[in-house]
Amino acid sequence: LEWLATRSPSDKIVTAAWLELGRLARKQMKFDQATDAFRQPINRYPNTLFAVQAAIELADLYNYRGMTGPALETIKPYLSTDDSTYKPEVYVKAGDACYRAGDYSQALRYYDRVSAREPEAALKSAWTSEALGAKEEALDKYMHLLKSLKDPSGNTGFQVTRRAAIITGELEQWKSSAGLWASILNRMNVADTSGRSLYEAAKSFVEAGRSVQSLARFSLKSGDINPWSDDLGYLAYVDTLRSSIRSKLPSAPDSRRYLAIFPASSYLDSARYMSGYFQRHCVRGSDLMERMAELSSRPPGSVDRTQWAMDWGDFYLFEFKDPVKALDQYATVIDDTSETAENITLACRRSLQAYLFLYESALWEHDDFLIKTYGDSARSRLDQLRGFNDDSPETSALTSELLRLDLIRFADEPERLDALLDFMRTGVDDYGADLLTPAVFADYLRYELDNGRLDSAALINSLDRAIRASNSTAERRTTADLRLLAVIIDEFLERYDEAVEIAVELVDAYPETPAGAEAVEWLVENPRLPPDVRYEWLETFFRAYPYLVEPVRFESTAAALLDSLDRPIDALRAREKAGIYANWGIPRLDILEAPDEAALYCRGCAFKRAGKLSEAADQFRILINLKKSGKYAGQADLALAEILFQLGDMRSALAYLDTLHQEFTNSDEDVIGMHLRPVLLMSLEDYGRALSSWRELISIDVNPDSLFHHRVEAVVCQYRAGRLEEARLSARQLYRDFKKRDDLDQYKALFYLEKGHALDKVRRFEEARDQYGTIKKS
Numbered sequence: 001l002e003w004l005a006t007r008s009p010s011d012k013i014v015t016a017a018w019l020e021l022g023r024l025a026r027k028q029m030k031f032d033q034a035t036d037a038f039r040q041p042i043n044r045y046p047n048t049l050f051a052v053q054a055a056i057e058l059a060d061l062y063n064y065r066g067m068t069g070p071a072l073e074t075i076k077p078y079l080s081t082d083d084s085t086y087k088p089e090v091y092v093k094a095g096d097a098c099y100r101a102g103d104y105s106q107a108l109r110y111y112d113r114v115s116a117r118e119p120e121a122a123l124k125s126a127w128t129s130e131a132l133g134a135k136e137e138a139l140d141k142y143m144h145l146l147k148s149l150k151d152p153s154g155n156t157g158f159q160v161t162r163r164a165a166i167i168t169g170e171l172e173q174w175k176s177s178a179g180l181w182a183s184i185l186n187r188m189n190v191a192d193t194s195g196r197s198l199y200e201a202a203k204s205f206v207e208a209g210r211s212v213q214s215l216a217r218f219s220l221k222s223g224d225i226n227p228w229s230d231d232l233g234y235l236a237y238v239d240t241l242r243s244s245i246r247s248k249l250p251s252a253p254d255s256r257r258y259l260a261i262f263p264a265s266s267y268l269d270s271a272r273y274m275s276g277y278f279q280r281h282c283v284r285g286s287d288l289m290e291r292m293a294e295l296s297s298r299p300p301g302s303v304d305r306t307q308w309a310m311d312w313g314d315f316y317l318f319e320f321k322d323p324v325k326a327l328d329q330y331a332t333v334i335d336d337t338s339e340t341a342e343n344i345t346l347a348c349r350r351s352l353q354a355y356l357f358l359y360e361s362a363l364w365e366h367d368d369f370l371i372k373t374y375g376d377s378a379r380s381r382l383d384q385l386r387g388f389n390d391d392s393p394e395t396s397a398l399t400s401e402l403l404r405l406d407l408i409r410f411a412d413e414p415e416r417l418d419a420l421l422d423f424m425r426t427g428v429d430d431y432g433a434d435l436l437t438p439a440v441f442a443d444y445l446r447y448e449l450d451n452g453r454l455d456s457a458a459l460i461n462s463l464d465r466a467i468r469a470s471n472s473t474a475e476r477r478t479t480a481d482l483r484l485l486a487v488i489i490d491e492f493l494e495r496y497d498e499a500v501e502i503a504v505e506l507v508d509a510y511p512e513t514p515a516g517a518e519a520v521e522w523l524v525e526n527p528r529l530p531p532d533v534r535y536e537w538l539e540t541f542f543r544a545y546p547y548l549v550e551p552v553r554f555e556s557t558a559a560a561l562l563d564s565l566d567r568p569i570d571a572l573r574a575r576e577k578a579g580i581y582a583n584w585g586i587p588r589l590d591i592l593e594a595p596d597e598a599a600l601y602c603r604g605c606a607f608k609r610a611g612k613l614s615e616a617a618d619q620f621r622i623l624i625n626l627k628k629s630g631k632y633a634g635q636a637d638l639a640l641a642e643i644l645f646q647l648g649d650m651r652s653a654l655a656y657l658d659t660l661h662q663e664f665t666n667s668d669e670d671v672i673g674m675h676l677r678p679v680l681l682m683s684l685e686d687y688g689r690a691l692s693s694w695r696e697l698i699s700i701d702v703n704p705d706s707l708f709h710h711r712v713e714a715v716v717c718q719y720r721a722g723r724l725e726e727a728r729l730s731a732r733q734l735y736r737d738f739k740k741r742d743d744l745d746q747y748k749a750l751f752y753l754e755k756g757h758a759l760d761k762v763r764r765f766e767e768a769r770d771q772y773g774t775i776k777k778s
Helices: 002-007 011-027 031-044 049-064 068-078 087-100 104-114 119-131 135-148 155-170 174-185 196-208 213-222 229-247 267-281 288-296 305-319 323-334 341-365 368-387 393-409 414-431 438-450 457-472 476-492 496-509 514-525 531-544 551-564 568-582 597-609 613-626 633-647 650-663 668-683 687-700 704-720 724-737 744-761 765-777
Strands: none
Touching (some): 011 031, 011 049, 031 049, 049 068, 049 087, 068 087, 087 104, 087 119, 104 119, 119 135, 119 155, 135 155, 155 174, 196 213, 213 229, 229 267, 288 305, 305 323, 305 341, 323 341, 341 368, 341 393, 393 414, 414 438, 438 476, 476 496, 476 514, 496 514, 514 531, 531 551, 568 597, 597 613, 597 633, 613 633, 633 650, 668 704, 687 704, 704 724, 724 744, 744 765
């Protein structure tokens, strides 16, 4: 190629040879050499298509290196070219330079000039519109590009379709989004294997009113449980429940159908709650007409009016699902001054339950007026019950339910939430955890923790009673929740060993609960445990709860722990996987894939720590070639010098230290390099320069041990340079200055040895023998 580039009589062949030389140099990461090669045709054949070709290559190289200014300067003169072959590429490279520089508006103008003829420009134009926040405009461009592609089923078509599906979801155009996801899932060979596409499709299907049962069945049959499996199962359950509500079926779907294989998923609790709500508020009894006829047909006088009102009230509340009508019936008993206290108390309980049903419905429907109305009415009815000194288990359960709904209501109102928590704390302090059901006590305690209000000994002591109460009622998930709270409280109180012990017991006893999974996470993130133990818990989490794994967080945590375990290559792979997960759904564009200085430096350090010195050197060279004065260039220069020193290439190592000193004078890396420089010079037997370097260190170092070491090495350099008298005087002064050192004799022996070698070199053998004899005698 070099022969052709310099001797061929054909301008076309000369240009082709220089371009190929530039591409080869770029592949070898010799960017300066590549730049020189691409400049040859531009300089030799200005204002020709040969120059246009070379300018495209050179601008692309500059963009790759992040040198957007030179890239734009290189390509701008050729924007006026009329050649239809190269014009689209010229505008694309100009747009790339502007995009990389952050000038999205100008980049968009360049891309749009040629987007009708160049699919790459069209895709970049759509992405740049997204970057500018014009999602509707971007969506139109994606859809237009999709129609214009010759093969929309290929990889580019997949990326465009997925991007359009994501945007339509963000714009809540659910029917369009569902249709796009359906077209993607019909080509599962190109859809991502992580399960994210399937979940996003299901989400759009639910919002668009389409069934997701087929998607859920496909996911579960595949046997590939992934981080989005339980999300998909939950969506399938919501879809089934919605169908049940629309069809007014007599019962809610079994939540275990899709979620039994995800026992630790928090969605299971939501599904059970939704099922309970559905049963309480939506599903009427199956024999309503017969029951109404039975109640209405009773002969007058066969039941008293109190029983009549209570029976009809219970019918409206529990079977007909009309709490308002039930309240009317109970009110006839409550308002009857001739009624017994027992009957009024019973009617008040039922009335309170009806108000709680209405309160819950109002919260569900986010109706602020009804929330206040029914919440206040429920509290008023509870106060009336307290007036009767009603402490029955049923009333206690209703009190807990009211407090649970209040916690939901006031969650976003700090002042009212604090007041409610104070009220609940007073009750717990006075009566213990038995005041609340274990589940509501767990909810309450979690709010206290979130608000940092753990200053009540009575409150903390109530936790054990709540756990025992939960155990007695076999509420495994609630018991696990309470034990997890015990872990968090022990950590808060700095009882770290007890916290770890409870967490391990929790995982062993309740692995199939959300609290069990959270306990494993807590053990993973506990900085007081050794890294190897934490990593074992991380692997346990991945094996036991693959459907709860947050991929980016999981891989990032793994990388940090692997670093601590001195497994740099595995840590590097984990970070790269985290990057892949983080960039899900983003199209593969060269403007988004330029080399990252930090990533190159991290890769180099990982290879260096793993002992893969050649691979490490490659990464550091790429980084330096990319940006000689970049953020990590100085660190890369030093790392390369250290690596080459280990490989025995002292001259190259010294060259990198020279570059480091020139580009980053007085930096931390330069100071470290100053300590390595004299060692390299001594290895090259350049004792004069080595001595100067040691003296420079002596002039700036204040640490006594380091200063002693530098002075010893300086004396050694003097002997090896043949400066015997100078060395003798320096050694004598060293003895005076450090006469209290216990190890001084061994350094005296070292100097006798170095002096003997120096005398041998000048053939003063008898004197040399005397030096060796002195060492032997000592």
